[in-house]
Amino acid sequence: MTTGKGAETAATFRVTLQFRKDGPSSSGWWPRLEVAEQKFAAWIGTYGSLDQVVIQLVDEKGDGRETVLKTWTREQGEAPGPT
Secondary structure, X not given: OXXXXXXXXXXXXXXXXXXXXXXXXXXXXXXXXXHHHHHHHHHHHHHOOOOOOEEEEEEEOOOOOEEEEEEEEOOOEEEEOOO
């Protein structure tokens, strides 16, 4: 996992945990999809049962484009793409 200033430019996949809509969040970046998917699943196991939590796995392109690969909410479970 890479963190800190400039981490976004060095990595490819981001997992974001948002505790509530428009609320605080935590993110991590990984260069390999397999590792990011493991973190996505781990955060579901740890935080997925909490109300209002949103967890997303995002593919970040070098040109600044982003694609949401998976989203988790307690109400909908895991779904492809954004909520």
